[in-house]
Amino acid sequence: xxxxxxxxxYNNVETVDAEFSAILAEINYTNDVFEPGVTYNDxxxxxxxxxFVRKLGKGIVEGGDATAENGLKFNTHETADALIPMLNKxxxxxxxxxxxxxxxxxxxxxxxxxxAVVVRSHGEAWQAQAMALLLGxxxxxxxxxxxxxxxxxxxxxxxNVVDKILAAQTQIMENDANATVCLVxxxxxxxxxxxxxxxxxxxxxxxxxxxxxxxIGDLLGMTVKVTNFIGRASNITGKIQxxxxxxxxxxxxxxxxxxxxxFVVYDPNTxxxxxxxxxxxxxxxxEGYFGCSVDIQSVSGxxxxxxxxxxxxxxxxxSDSEQDNTGSDNNGxxxxxxxxxxxxxxxxx
Numbered sequence: 001x002x003x004x005x006x007x008x009x010y011n012n013v014e015t016v017d018a019e020f021s022a023i024l025a026e027i028n029y030t031n032d033v034f035e036p037g038v039t040y041n042d043x044x045x046x047x048x049x050x051x052f053v054r055k056l057g058k059g060i061v062e063g064g065d066a067t068a069e070n071g072l073k074f075n076t077h078e079t080a081d082a083l084i085p086m087l088n089k090x091x092x093x094x095x096x097x098x099x100x101x102x103x104x105x106x107x108x109x110x111x112x113x114x115x116a117v118v119v120r121s122h123g124e125a126w127q128a129q130a131m132a133l134l135l136g137x138x139x140x141x142x143x144x145x146x147x148x149x150x151x152x153x154x155x156x157x158x159x160n161v162v163d164k165i166l167a168a169q170t171q172i173m174e175n176d177a178n179a180t181v182c183l184v185x186x187x188x189x190x191x192x193x194x195x196x197x198x199x200x201x202x203x204x205x206x207x208x209x210x211x212x213x214x215x216i217g218d219l220l221g222m223t224v225k226v227t228n229f230i231g232r233a234s235n236i237t238g239k240i241q242x243x244x245x246x247x248x249x250x251x252x253x254x255x256x257x258x259x260x261x262x263f264v265v266y267d268p269n270t271x272x273x274x275x276x277x278x279x280x281x282x283x284x285x286x287e288g289y290f291g292c293s294v295d296i297q298s299v300s301g302x303x304x305x306x307x308x309x310x311x312x313x314x315x316x317x318x319s320d321s322e323q324d325n326t327g328s329d330n331n332g333x334x335x336x337x338x339x340x341x342x343x344x345x346x347x348x349x
Contacts, residue, residue: 031214033225034130039181040271051086053272055305088301094122095295118294128239131229133302136254146304153316156262161191168265168311177267177309182222184263185231189216230261266310275300
């Protein structure tokens with residue numbers, strides 16, 4: 001019988017995969033739903049190692065009667081700006097050993113392949129982290145969550161899916177903002193497509209490049225992207241090797257919320273992410289090891305300057321008889337916590 005052990009013996013090399021580099025199996029990665037300038041804002045200011053987002057004061061225009069005394073006089077009403085700090089404290093590290101002679105590995109293409117795996121794996125974890133921070137806590141910078149929990153917790157169906165998303169979009173528009181992004185779970189995607197089959201408002205995407213970016217269509221003027229970082233298949237903690245108990249509370253809370261989230265509708269101009277790459281390196285001088293290591297590390301921060309412009313539909317939990325209240329899921333997550341609703345702010349946003 002020809003198996004892996006025999007293959008190793010047959011090739012007489014440690015890195016048998018270098019011999020079979022011509023037949024590579026595809027690796028599954030989740031969609032990159034967070035794109036700079038599309039689904040989040042990456043314009044930030046840094047001073048002395050501190051990151052800030054400057055939020056301008058909006059103020060109210062004064063009206064009057066031009067025929068009245070001093071009717072054309074200008075009265076000064078100063079409105080304060082705000083500097084919102086962003087804590088760059090969320091570290092993601094990935095290291096992978098590449099056994100075998102470095103020169104031989106380069107010739108076989110193995111090292112280039114493993115580099116791509118390291119980078120792509122890091123990128124996938126970064127996407128998971130970005131979702132967790134969107135649905136998570138304060139990042140040390142605010143008094144509220146990064147989002148508004150929809151007061152409606154009714155389960156999504158083929159019949160009500162468009163109405164539910166429309167209601168969330170309406171809530172954002174009532175806060176003087178444009179909701180241009182809608183991130184949906186795979187289950188909600190199925191409801192939308194079923195709804196489309198019945199001749200209703202969802203328009204599926206047909207462009208192949210767009211579909212590779214997770215875009216599944218257009219709804220009510222919003223770009224709709226599907227991601228399994230929310231919904232019952234959410235596996236945010238499975239993308240971070242050490243698990244949520246070893247990372248910041250914001251990520252832990254966000255991962256817990258994601259399990260119960262059906263969709264997120266928001267204005268991407270209010271969600272800021274800043275990422276600093278400490279670098280990627282290839283180390284071929286490892287004492288006692290026949291090969292090299294490839295390492296990559298980043299430190300990120302994220303903040304939503306207007307949580308009322310980001311609405312997440314969080315469905316009601318199952319009954320006590322159906323719900324697992326142990327505080328963990330199969331991926332090491334926590335499915336027992338749902339954030340409280342952030343009050344809608346109709347003031348000077």
